[in-house]
Amino acid sequence: MNYLRVEFELSEDLHELFIAELMDMDFYGFEQFDDKLVAYIEKQRFNDSNREYLEQLVAAYSGDSIMEFEDIPEQNWNQSWEQTIQPQQIGKFLVKPTWSTERPADDEIVLEIDPKMSFGTGYHTTTRLVLKQIQGMDLKDKVILDAGTGTGILAIAAIKLGARKAIGFDIDSWSRDNAHExxxxxxxxxxxxVRFGGIETIDDHELFDLILANINRNVLIEILPDLVNHLNNDGMICLSGLLHTDEDAIRDRLYEMPVQVSDVEREEEWILMEIQKVAE
Structure with a gap:
């Protein structure tokens, strides 16, 4: 199966917006750099209408442009990722691919993540924000929901911090398979x-002590009421994937829900909002 690689010259603050749009068009692999976004799609799923829509999307953002379309033949994606994914320390976590020989310090928790085509290696600020935040929580015997699980890194980290069980869902079949692996x-x-689909894969009776949601703003705004409904009393939600300019929109969406914003963490232009459920 051949793939199409599309490279955008794009400021980092627009990456999440474009990823959300591209996922709706069946793109499902992304690489993010400071001023560049690379996206992959099965070639058979891309047509002239897709190209026209991309050109319109790019034209709406002055100064940004599509740089290159490139055909990519069937290949070993692990081998391709090996050239770009390197180990990194995030608090007490050592996040590394299986091909790395780096050894953890005695007090480090290893997260072995082979990303393949899925978003969520720990490199992006939004993932790091969540990994840092949950290290300060008591997760012993907690039940976790990882919304938009990607590689599964957040759910896996929560379990290694003591959580009893985690459920992750994702609409991307690559993510479903990769998280399982x-x-x-x-x-x-x-x-x-790991469940394939969206929030509808979570049964009405399923409740969680902590919900992790590293997704783009538009999706979060849509599913926030459902996330709150699936939260135990005194449970927490960590919302990431948000720019600092999204904070007011999220707070407006939370208005009249039985929750309160208990913390906002910031790194560069990104934020994490920690939300706690309160007694109604």
């Missing part, structure tokens, strides 16, 4: 269930 790599597969 990464759960086996980290020996948490007995505690981590």
């Amino acid at each position: 990464n759960s086996f790599l980290n020996k948490v597969n007995d505690s981590f269930e």
